[in-house]
Amino acid sequence: GEDVEQSLFLSVREGDSSVINCTYTDSSSTYLYWYKQEPGAGLQLLTYIFSNMDMKQDQRLTVLLNKKDKHLSLRIADTQTGDSAIYFCAYTDSWGKLQFGAGTQVVVTP
């Protein structure tokens, strides 16, 4: 949605790191999420970060949150072909509804 902005496309070589960026407008959410969607499938929750944290690391995934700038990023280390998918950042608004970005399509090339 327009409250959450993401770049639409990212191409990365296998083995390199991927960084997907997201900016949002509503700072009231307690948690911010990253979802992964593979072709023809539903959304899989990849990771999340609590709004009072700056960083969270979960295996190959690193989430950085800059609350002042309302900027969220997802770094995938050692990107693999299986990481090719669309990645959505999201947060729950004050009505309890998930607000999604438009999604970033990540293409991993050999």
Next chain:
Amino acid sequence: GAVVSQHPSWVICKSGTSVKIECRSLDFQATTMFWYRQFPKQSLMLMATSNEGSKATYEQGVEKDKFLINHASLTLSTLTVTSAHPEDSSFYICSAGPGTRDNEQFFGPGTRLTVL
């Protein structure tokens, strides 16, 4: 845990017919279920929110008489697309909650509807 299923995974129907899509929470009780629609290469658009035992709340611009939602139990919600037309062809995704984090939602695998 927190598994949500949808049935069918895909369906093709003729214009004018009605199609029912089921969304089930398999291992938890979902007091709230959400229905989304996704067009190709676009984000998810929330259609409606349903709470068990009460009427669904539809988002602006979504026709409640066309997209009938029933949430009769804590594990099942259904979306019926009535008198389907080709423009209703889309990917429909449900989610169920709440989870433990900030109204967390668990997503189903989606249903691809094609109306001929």
